[in-house]
Structures are given as structure tokens and as C-alpha cells.
Amino acid sequence: MATFVVLPAWALVLAAYVGTMVWTMQISFTDSKLLPVDTYVGFDQYERLFSSTRWLVSLQNVAIFGVLFIAGSLVVGFLLAVALDQHVRFENTLRTIFLYPYAMSFIVTGLIWQWLMNPGLGIQKAVQNWGWESFRFDWAVNREMAIYAVVIAGIWQASGLVMALMLAGLRGIDADLWKATRIEGIPPWRVYLFIIVPMLRPLIITAVVLLSIGVVKAFDLVVALTSGGPGIASEVPAKFIMDYLFTRQNIGLATAAATVMLITVASVLTPWLYFEYFRKARPRGAA
Numbered sequence: 001m002a003t004f005v006v007l008p009a010w011a012l013v014l015a016a017y018v019g020t021m022v023w024t025m026q027i028s029f030t031d032s033k034l035l036p037v038d039t040y041v042g043f044d045q046y047e048r049l050f051s052s053t054r055w056l057v058s059l060q061n062v063a064i065f066g067v068l069f070i071a072g073s074l075v076v077g078f079l080l081a082v083a084l085d086q087h088v089r090f091e092n093t094l095r096t097i098f099l100y101p102y103a104m105s106f107i108v109t110g111l112i113w114q115w116l117m118n119p120g121l122g123i124q125k126a127v128q129n130w131g132w133e134s135f136r137f138d139w140a141v142n143r144e145m146a147i148y149a150v151v152i153a154g155i156w157q158a159s160g161l162v163m164a165l166m167l168a169g170l171r172g173i174d175a176d177l178w179k180a181t182r183i184e185g186i187p188p189w190r191v192y193l194f195i196i197v198p199m200l201r202p203l204i205i206t207a208v209v210l211l212s213i214g215v216v217k218a219f220d221l222v223v224a225l226t227s228g229g230p231g232i233a234s235e236v237p238a239k240f241i242m243d244y245l246f247t248r249q250n251i252g253l254a255t256a257a258a259t260v261m262l263i264t265v266a267s268v269l270t271p272w273l274y275f276e277y278f279r280k281a282r283p284r285g286a287a
Contacts, residue, residue, distance in 0.1 A: 025255070027251060028252060028256040028258070030045075034251070035251070048256075054232050058232075058239070058240045061234060061235060061236050062215065062218065064147055064151070065147060066212070068151045069151050069155060070212065072155040073154070073155050073159045074162055074208070076155055076159040077161070078162065078197075080167075084163070084167055085170045095164075098163050099164055101160055102160040107221075107224045109224070110224025110225035119137075119138040122137070123137045124138055140225055140226055141230060142230070146229065146230060150225055154221060157221075158214060165203045165206060177195070205276070216265060218238055219239050219242060222235075222236050237261050240254075240257055241258050
């Protein structure tokens with residue numbers, strides 16, 4: 001009986017998600033421009049896509065952004081959680097301050113950091129006015145550093161979420177564990193690195209999944225902070241897809257790019273889901 005009750009919901013999910021994904025992939029094999037058409041051109045759109053310098057740069061940028069953003073957010077968030085776990089004064093106030101950036105949209109975060117990295121208005125101008133005229137912090141308009149400016153803004157926003165997750169995990173650690181490590185004379189950094197971090201593995205996985213979603217969807221932060229520039233220096237796949245879908249009226253190329261991203265995400269997510277949730281437990285006597 002319960003199966004029949006949920007059948008409409010499953011049908012809606014299949015139609016809304018799986019159906020639209022299949023339709024998107026089908027369009028990527030056509031010569032669609034402003035509107036979808038049925039003129040099939042095989043893999044021409046994919047050949048054009050991977051011959052595009054803009055697309056290759058966007059792939060490189062999303063790889064740089066993804067690695068640094070996830071690693072940086074995990075490290076900064078964990079360190080903030082460790083600091084707050086020492087029961088410092090005004091803990092509630094500090095926790096709110098650190099978590100507040102995550103409550104803002106990526107658009108707001110991008111605009112804030114666009115101002116901070118503006119050579120004529122932000123941090124660079126303030127420090128130069130203090131007498132350090134050689135100081136430079138113009139990353140948002142620097143071709144070589146633009147993608148790293150996006151990384152900094154992303155870490156600033158997302159580290160508060162990681163902090164909240166890690167702090168909840170740290171507060172669940174048995175106090176007797178800390179007493180035992182103090183008696184044994186184990187340095188705190190070794191306790192955190194070799195005991196606490198493995199115990200927080202489920203929370204770390206949750207944080208990585210949430211941060212990875214932000215990496216794949218990185219569009220509004222880039223648009224607000226650098227607009228993909230200077231030139232195409234901070235271009236990312238999401239912006240490439242949106243530009244070709246709505247501005248350049250090339251639906252075929254945009255859906256080809258979206259399909260590549262879908263296949264990439266699925267190829268990473270599927271093995272992880274298998275090893276985490278679907279792999280059968282080893283027999284007790286297995287090595």
C-alpha cells in the first residue's frame with residue numbers, strides 16, 4: 001500500500017529531474033541556437049566545446065577553485081571550531097560573527113569582496129594611505145590572481161558552515177578522551193590530527209559534499225566579483241553555460257557543456273556513493 005502512495009511522487013521526480021536531464025543531453029547533439037531544433041549534428045557541439053579556449057580555461061579554473069575552496073574552508077572552519085571549543089569568552093557572539101557570512105548570498109559576498117579588492121577604494125587604498133605605498137591587493141582585477149580572489153571570497157563565506165558542523169562534532173567528544181591523552185602526555189596537535197579528525201569523518205564528508213555543490217554551481221560569486229574577468233581569467237563552467245544559454249543564444253553548445261559537467265559530477269559521485277553506502281561489508285575474517 002505504501003508503495004502505491006509514493007508512486008506519484010516518484011513519477012514526478014523522474015519526470016522533473018531524469019526527464020529534463022535526458023532532454024538536455026538530447027539537445028546537445030543538435031544544432032540548436034535560439035530555440036531547440038531536431039537537426040542532429042552528432043558530436044559536433046562537443047568538438048567545438050573542447051576546441052574553445054574559454055571552456056578549457058573554465059575547466060582549469062573550476063579545478064583550482066574547487067581544490068582550494070574545499071581545502072581552505074575545511075582548514076579554516078576546523079581551526080575556528082577548535083578555537084571556540086576552548087570555551088572562550090563571548091563564544092555565542094563569536095560563533096554568530098563567524099557564521100554570519102554563510103547567511104548571505106554569493107552575490108552579496110562577491111560585491112563585498114569586489115569593494116575590498118578595488119585598488120582605488122578597498123584594502124589596498126587604505127594600506128597605501130597608511131604609508132605602505134608598495135602594498136598591492138588588487139586581485140579582482142589582476143589576470144593572474146583573479147581566480148584566487150574568488151577562492152578567498154568563497155572561503156570567507158563557507159568556513160562558518162564548516163565551523164558550525166565541526167564544533168557540533170567536537171562538543172560530542174567524550175571528556176574522558178581528553179583526560180586520557182593529557183595523562184599520556186600526548187601533544188594536543190597530535191590528538192586533533194590522529195584521533196579527533198578521524199572521529200569527525202562523517203561530518204567532514206558532509207561538509208565536503210555541501211562545499212562541492214557550491215563549486216559546481218559557482219556562478220553568482222564569479223559574476224558579482226570579477227564577471228569572469230579580466231578577460232576570461234576567472235571564467236567557470238557555470239558562467240560559460242549561462243552565457244551561451246541566455247546571452248549568446250547557442251543552446252546546443254550550452255547543453256553540451258552542461259552534459260559534460262553532469263557526466264563529470266556523476267563519475268565522481270557514483271564511486272563515492274558505492275564505497276560509502278552500497279558496498280557490502282567485508283566478512284569478519286577478511287583482511
